[in-house]
């Protein structure tokens with residue numbers, strides 16, 4: 001028996017648990033944290049039931065298309081944070097970064113051979129999804145993936161929801177039940193026998209052939225700057241995408257940012273989130289993406305602060321953007337983004353294999369874009385866009401923020417995409433360019449919500465708008481001129497000007 005809700009448990013092969021095994025292996029590939037981690041909770045429970053120790057192995061792959069200094073540095077900072085947390089909880093934890101000589105898949109097979117079962121994380125897109133498909137047939141012990149992606153289990157949806165409106169009703173129907181089943185804040189019991197003694201640990205490492213990643217190398221990478229660059233230079237990754245110093249990976253620094261948002265941002269979220277000087281946003285998407293922080297932790301903090309319980313719910317507001325929670329406007333607006341919009345993207349990626357393709361946009365959008373296929377366009381090249389060399393200074397500033405800092409201001413992210421649709425030779429090319437730019441440069445890229453955002457630009461999860469316009473047809477239109485009229489963009493243009501301080505110290 002386990003305390004994890006069955007909808008989160010995905011058994012990936014037909015093997016039984018091997019009671020003769022030496023330990024339970026948790027292969028951490030997406031929920032890269034100790035807190036609010038249902039995969040860890042499940043692994044602890046099986047280990048305790050079998051009376052076996054636990055080995056947590058956090059694998060960072062450098063062998064995927066967008067692996068770069070930026071991503072590997074942020075992830076390595078997370079590894080060191082986890083190392084400290086697991087040491088403090090007396091659980092064996094191996095932080096590991098793949099090298100040209102040792103890949104993750106082969107290593108997993110070797111470590112799994114002497115284990116009772118392997119527990120891992122379910123993630124519905126990009127490399128973690130690919131890895132699970134690659135290795136699931138190759139293990140000879142039970143292999144279980146746990147879905148810790150959000151407040152609702154992905155399997156509950158049963159289909160891809162086309163709109164935020166329909167998904168919001170799904171959230172309202174299931175939230176209260178699943179909120180009562182959320183994973184524990186700290187899944188490691190105060191007293192336990194999960195520790196692997198030194199001698200046994202050494203023999204596991206020897207038998208598996210794993211080459212441990214040296215602590216000193218991890219530390220050097222985590223420093224970023226020249227020290228980090230030198231440490232990463234031997235890896236076959238994208239070195240042009242440099243590490244950012246304004247955002248440090250790991251649960252601890254996410255906590256600092258979360259505290260700041262709770263104190264200064266949340267109460268103004270509904271009115272000030274598009275502000276250019278001090279946007280009232282959490283800025284947490286990179287930490288959510290790498291699993292360093294669970295959205296469940298953030299939502300718990302907020303609901304606790306509000307003294308919320310299910311008696312607050314106004315059932316007459318089912319499906320409405322506000323009013324259902326019985327909370328203040330800023331809090332309800334934030335909950336709608338972090339639950340409805342975020343989990344809509346995860347739902348779509350889970351049920352639609354084509355979620356990274358333009359095939360996934362609705363028929364009305366396909367038809368409308370097709371009708372305007374031959375409309376005249378500016379035809380910038382991809383290289384011009386990547387280098388922020390357009391005639392639109394606001395767009396260039398957003399692109400520079402992306403390449404220098406690894407994120408774009410929330411509101412400008414939409415404008416950024418809409419202008420690429422306007423400039424690329426075709427809608428298909430626009431989708432491909434947005435994905436290439438966002439997945440390469442954004443710290444939170446390669447996420448289900450990267451593709452929600454990018455295909456929202458092309459009409460997914462949206463409706464038809466009038467008047468019909470060149471290139472866009474009935475797709476929602478946005479322009480830099482309108483944005484500049486609506487919002488005070490001056491400080492932003494200055495901060496991300498071509499000749500502005502090249503530092504990425506500012507967030």
Ligand SMILES: Cc1cc2nc3c(=O)[nH]c(=O)nc-3n(C[C@H](O)[C@H](O)[C@H](O)COP(=O)(O)OP(=O)(O)OC[C@H]3O[C@@H](n4cnc5c(N)ncnc54)[C@H](O)[C@@H]3O)c2cc1C
Nearest residue numbers: 281282283284285337338341342414417444445449450453
């Ligand atoms: C073209 C384009 C590309 C995008 N690429 C990404 C991406 O690569 N990764 C990514 O996580 N998001 C992406 N988004 C969605 C959204 O812009 C970001 O989630 C948001 O800007 C993150 O900033 P924040 O953490 O301060 O959000 P906050 O406003 O503080 O919101 C908290 C969390 O709620 C979720 N959220 C908020 N807004 C949205 C939204 N519109 N859609 C889905 N989830 C949302 C995110 O998980 C976010 O971290 C993209 C949007 C567009 C239009």
